[in-house]
Amino acid sequence: MTTMFDVGNKVAAKAVQLCRPEVIAAYPITPQTVIVEELARMVQAGELSAEYLCVESEHSVMAATCAAASMGVRTFTATSSQGLAFMHEMLHWASLSRLPIVMINVNRALGPGWSIWVDETDSMSQRDTGWIQIYCSTAQEIFDTVIQAFKLAEHRDVQLPVMINYSAFTISHTMMPADILSQEDVDAFLPAFEAYWRLDWRNPVTFGNVISDEYAMEKRYTMYRGMEAAKQLIPEIAREYEQTFGRYHGGLIEEYRLDDAEYVLLAMAAIGSEAKVAVDNLRDKGYKVGLGRMRVIRPFPDEELRRIGKGRTLIALDRNISVGSGGVVYHETRSAVLGVEGCKVYGYLAGIGGRDVTYEDIEGMALKVINGEADPDVVGWWDLKDTGGK
Amino acid sequence: MLEVRFHGRGGQGAVTAANLLAGAALRDGKKGVQAFPHFGGERRGAPVASFVRIADDEVRLRSRVYHPDIVVVMDRQTLESTDVTAGVKEGGIIIINSRKKPTDFDFSDRFRVAVVDAAGISISRNLLVSGIPALNTPMLGAVARMTEDVSLESIMEVIRQQWKGKIGEANAEAAKEAYEKTEVNR
Structure with missing residues (x-):
């Protein structure tokens, strides 16, 4: 095992290389560009045997990637x-x-009103597309998750694409140490991809043809079943990885200091890491606070939230906004825990558009709820400037 | 946990300095190391800041450094436009690339101030990047002098790994010279 000390994006590229993808289609966009540049360098240097396609847009990236995956390659x-x-x-x-398909999305705010900093509205607004969504908090978690993601996506019971997300700059461009597996270790954990269907000119059949209403609904049902399987397999693969390599970052939710917690923060990616410091500080001050770090948003961890929420107050911190509704984690959590005994859900919008969120901010939000100064039916905007009555 | 903030101008190597400092601490056995730039408009000549955290265990913070233990001022002109003492912890250290005395700075009564003529050291060793003296490697030598969390030996070694051959060796020697020539007010 070697330790790599580099930015999150370079650690991600290293993990991808070890997974031996055969086709990579790319179009650059800050702050993910470092990933595809590093993969291009590896292909050019002969360190990665893959077809590297520079295409003219992201729409074409996904078209080319779908076409390549349809041929049965990783x-x-x-x-x-x-x-x-x-x-x-x-x-x-x-x-x-x-x-x-496995894709990394480095969460960045949407424009115009350009901010290239972290905001999770980009991936949250794709949550109905049928992609599994995983969120990472450390370079090490990115490395380990990339390897597990291919195994998950390619599992016979799942066969769905996976989107791995992490925060722009605060993770993508931050140097952190990560332990790197050998090629032999990765090959043993992640065998070569055996497609369950593929386009094959020697055996011509039609895929993706008109199925009309006779089967379209059943097709969605089988996708739904694939997501349900992923709910079981994400923690299972994570445990298998732990048994093999000794590292575990949580299943659908990483539970942190929940034992006797009365209040549980729900947060993800960069805020999900910073929140551990806030929990430690609040514990030192005598408040019974824990953290549920949301690793997976699709499939949504309903059952885990119902178990965690029983008799507790949940405080969802959303770095995303569905304008006209509120934070996605807040709303989906409220829906999941409906009727759970003694469970209240509060929501804060924090760090929207990339504003820095410190452990002090997180402690502040938790204390508002603990001190009875928050309303569970109103989404709170944390650290909001005066907008002049507009 | 030790938190460091570098002030420089784009092209002076403040971001590389932060990365090298964290890498040296990792080499010294610190498990929690983190380095990142202040993600503003990074371009040659613009004021830039970069940050380092060094701890015995995993660093979980992802926010910027607001209360540094050490501030490194690569470019003395920064002193005219930026309050480099902003948020510095009590008993904090400010390390400046300057030919002045530590007590020449008005904040020397509130903070430990260390000075080293990093530009002079680089010019005397002909360490020029596009005609500009390299400031980051000597400033790292001064940082090693001011904290026990990172050794001069590791600073020199990560510099040699960053720039192979003669250039790396010359920069490592510049760091060593700066380490020896750093002056402190107290």
Whole structure:
């Protein structure tokens, strides 16, 4: 085992290389560009044997990736923000074709009113496309999750694409140490991809043809079943990885200091890491606070939230906004825990558009709820400037 | 946990300095190391800041450094436009690339101030990047002098790994010279 000390994006590229993708289609966009540049360098230097396609847009990236995956090869790509939004149509194509594509999306705010900093609205607005969504908090978690994601996506019971997300700059461009597995170790954990269907000119059949209403609903049902299988398999694969390599970052939710907690923060990615410091500080001050770090948003961890929420107050911190509704984690959590005994859910919007969120901010939000100064039916805007009555 | 903030101008190597400092601490056995730039408009000549955290265990913070233990001022002109003492912890250290005395700075009564003529050291060793003296490697030598969390030996070694051959060796020697020539007010 060697330790790599580099930015999150370079650690991600290293993990991708070890997974031996055969086709990578790419279009650059800050802040993910470092990933596809590093993969291009590896292909050029002969360190990665893959077909590298420079295409003219993100829509074409996903079209090319779908085409390559349809030929039964392992594929990878990466994007951010506007690039992910531009892929939207083809994201549906990937999941409806049951293609096990793995993609990294570095969460970045959407424009105009340009901010290239972290905001999770980009991936949250793709949550109905049938992609599994995982969120990472450390370079090590990115490395380990990339390897597990291919195994998950390619599992016979899943066969759905996976989107791995992490925060722009605060993770993508931050140097952190990560332990790197050998090629032999990765090959043993992640065998070569055996497609369950593929386009084959020697055996011509039609895929993706007109199925009308006779079967279209059943097709969605089988995708739904694939997501349900992923709910079981994400923790199972994570435990298998732990048994093999000794590292575990949680299943659908990483539970932190929940034992006797009365209040549980729900947060993800960069805020999900910073929140551990806030929990420690609040514990030192005598408050019974814990953290549920949301690793997976699709499939949504309903059962875990009902178990965690029983008799507790949940405080969802959303770095995303569905304008006209509120934070996605807040609303989906409220829906999941409806009727759970003694469970209240509060929601805060924090760090929208990339504003820095410190452990002091997180402690502040928790204390508002603890001190009875928050309303569970009103989404709180944390650290909001005066907008002049508008 | 030790938190460091570098002030420089784009092209002076403040971001590389932060990365090298964290890498040296990792080499010294610190498990929790983190380095990142302040993600503003990074371009040659613009004021830039970069940050380092060094701890015995995993660093979980992802926010910027607001209360540094050490501030490194690569470019003395920064002193005219930026309050480099902003948020510095009590008993904090400010390390400046300057030919002045530590007590020449008006904040020397509130903070430990260390000075080293990093530009002079680089010019005397002909360490020029596009005609501009390299400031980051000597400033790292001064940082090693001011904290026990990172050794001069590791600073020199990560510099040699960053730039192979003669250039790396010359930069490592510049760090060593700066380490020896750093002056402190207290």
